[in-house]
Amino acid sequence: MRFDDVTAVTPAGTSGRYTAQVDPQWSIAGKPNGGYLLALCARAAQAELSAEGEHHPHVVAASATYLSPTAFGPARLDVEELRRGRGTSVLRVRLSDDDGTPRLEAHVTCGRLRDDAEPHHDNVTAPDVPPIEQCVRLPVDGPGFQVPIMGVLAEHLDPACLGWATGAPSGAGELRGYLAFDDGREPDALALLLAVDAFPPATFDLGLGGWVPTLHLSAWVRALPAPGPLVVRQAARLVEASMVDETCDVWDSRGRLVATGHQLAGVRVPRPA
Amino acid sequence: MRFDDVTAVTPAGTSGRYTAQVDPQWSIAGKPNGGYLLALCARAAQAELSAEGEHHPHVVAASATYLSPTAFGPARLDVEELRRGRGTSVLRVRLSDDDGTPRLEAHVTCGRLRDDAEPHHDNVTAPDVPPIEQCVRLPVDGPGFQVPIMGVLAEHLDPACLGWATGAPSGAGELRGYLAFDDGREPDALALLLAVDAFPPATFDLGLGGWVPTLHLSAWVRALPAPGPLVVRQAARLVEASMVDETCDVWDSRGRLVATGHQLAGVRVPRPA
Known part of the structure; x- marks a missing residue:
């Protein structure tokens, strides 16, 4: 659907x-x-x-x-x-x-967002992501569970932040890559609400597996996205007290920051032995 | 009061x-x-x-x-x-x-936040702020308007980000400094909700004056703060479409990140001539 x-x-x-x-x-x-x-x-x-x-x-x-x-x-x-x-x-x-x-x-x-708006100040550094052909599409078969949404969203991740898939997370707590609808539907303001919560949790890159249930999510839509795949960066800020706060920034094909999501989510952290 | x-x-x-x-x-x-x-x-x-x-x-x-x-x-x-x-x-x-x-x-x-919690991953770099004696307390007389809350909150700002007060904003869009209750009340979880929205808008440091009305504010309390003044960093991420999103991070006297606020606010940006 x-x-x-x-x-x-x-x-x-x-x-x-x-x-x-x-x-x-x-x-x-x-x-x-x-x-x-x-x-x-x-x-x-x-x-x-x-x-x-x-x-x-x-x-x-x-x-x-x-x-x-x-x-x-x-x-x-x-x-x-x-x-x-x-x-x-x-x-x-x-x-x-x-x-x-x-x-x-x-x-x-x-x-109402205006098509002709331009950034006055942009302090959000865009990630350096390899060309989409060099990125890896996430499968429906996730790490220990099924991720059916990967059948309708095409998510291509930078291989440099995919170590968790082979048991070698980078420890940086950051996932970067591309996001598009698999059926070619172009992004709009509504789709950006999905985009800020569509990547795997950045805690995967910290070696923390499992479900990360969102408690709160705030999404700001900053500009109307141009057609084409979105670039997404999902980053863990602090993991403490069984919670993680993550910031997800989304750029469009023009390289413009078009949306940001901030979420507080639950996460399982192993206790020190 | x-x-x-x-x-x-x-x-x-x-x-x-x-x-x-x-x-x-x-x-x-x-x-x-x-x-x-x-x-x-x-x-x-x-x-x-x-x-x-x-x-x-x-x-x-x-x-x-x-x-x-x-x-x-x-x-x-x-x-x-x-x-x-x-x-x-x-x-x-x-x-x-x-x-x-x-x-x-x-x-x-x-x-319930536990006193003995420790960060598992902290990717939020604490700001380098001079000793409080070298910082400047913000007065009740603000830039063009009264700020009565500065009588009950003691806010000492790093002079390096106070250029806006003399017409020479740095352009970085960041304010750093200390926050305490003027009457000596120590911070707790409730006070952190105030702390994430108590600094002047970071847009002052961009040369954008005037009131910045908050549309949305999300506050995460990540740990119980230790006694003593808080360290606060208020940073503008993107100014576009008459709005700014700001992230406000708060550390306690132990140097622990204890709270973060994310807000979307209105801001007046002069039109290009």
Whole structure:
């Protein structure tokens, strides 16, 4: 199923309520990807906003708190408008399972990004990544678990940060590479919400395996991406107290920083012997 | 008024509802500081949690969306528990003016930070800051506006990043220095929510003056701070499309990274002539 189909929402008859189908392919180890769910929440926010026309067509920021893993299949989205301003509108979206169990809650800020904007100050150094032909596409068979989303996302990683796949992580805590939809769909503001949480956890590069459940994710969309594969850098900042904070920066084919994600996630750290 | 007093909340009789007083001293240019308001929301979350005992005594993450400037004086806090887990609890807090106008909404995650935790991986380089005696305390008289919060927070900045105060910003987009409560109150997890948004905007160091209204702020509390002044680095990552994303890192007197804030804020950029 395509990204636009798996993030589609349908009005549920009650004001501010939508239904959706959480697709099992957009998942890791049996759990829906957090960026996919954030994009789904943004679609619901945009659906709610659309009644006012096209003033705020782009997601510019989205911030989510994940409560527990979302079930596949039917889901409910409850949208409340918190602010309708001249420049931006803010909506809260709660995603629940079909039985009403809340799974995540997001704040979505929509506005308008201009095609002709240019950076005034950019202090985020772009990574040096080899040509995509020299990078390695991540398979659906992950390290000890299945990663079905790798069938619909084409992720090509710099071999220099793939040591974890052969038991020799670099220890730098950084993954770099390319990201594109496998079906050729071009990136847009909505897709960037997925992009900031679509790479494997940077903790793999520290030799810390296993699932890294996202607690909080904040995504800033800084510019409209040009067509072509995105360049992504996922970096672990601090691993402590069974948590890691990771910063994920995303550049488009023009080399422009188009999105950043910051997340706090759980991680298993072996105890010293 | 002391920090603990200006973040105090009182049960309002209705389940999950509290009242508070937004103090005019904890403000910049007539608007309450965003970190102060986030700490106030966290106090409300903790009050709501306290019925269950002391299992989750520390804020470990808080993420807020600011809708419009909060008024000074009486405020209302509505708290809803979204998750009560074994390791963490998550609460949503909405702060409204006395008349019910919503001003910000936060997700607060509470858990327990252990005194004996140690970093497993730390990729966040601490700044080189001169001794506090060689730094300059920021005054209440700010650049074109009053900053009353500088009367209750002692902020000593590295002179090397104070060029903006004399019309010669460095252009690096980074402010470094020390932060303490003026009355000697020691930092704790709650105070770190304030610390990640208490420095002047790093855009001052880019020659961009004026108010930088926070749209989103996410704060991670990574460790319990030791007594003594905090070291703070506020850095602008990208300025584009009338917005800046800033990362604020906070170290304690042991040199441990204890908190990080990520915010997306509005900023005025002069148009090219």
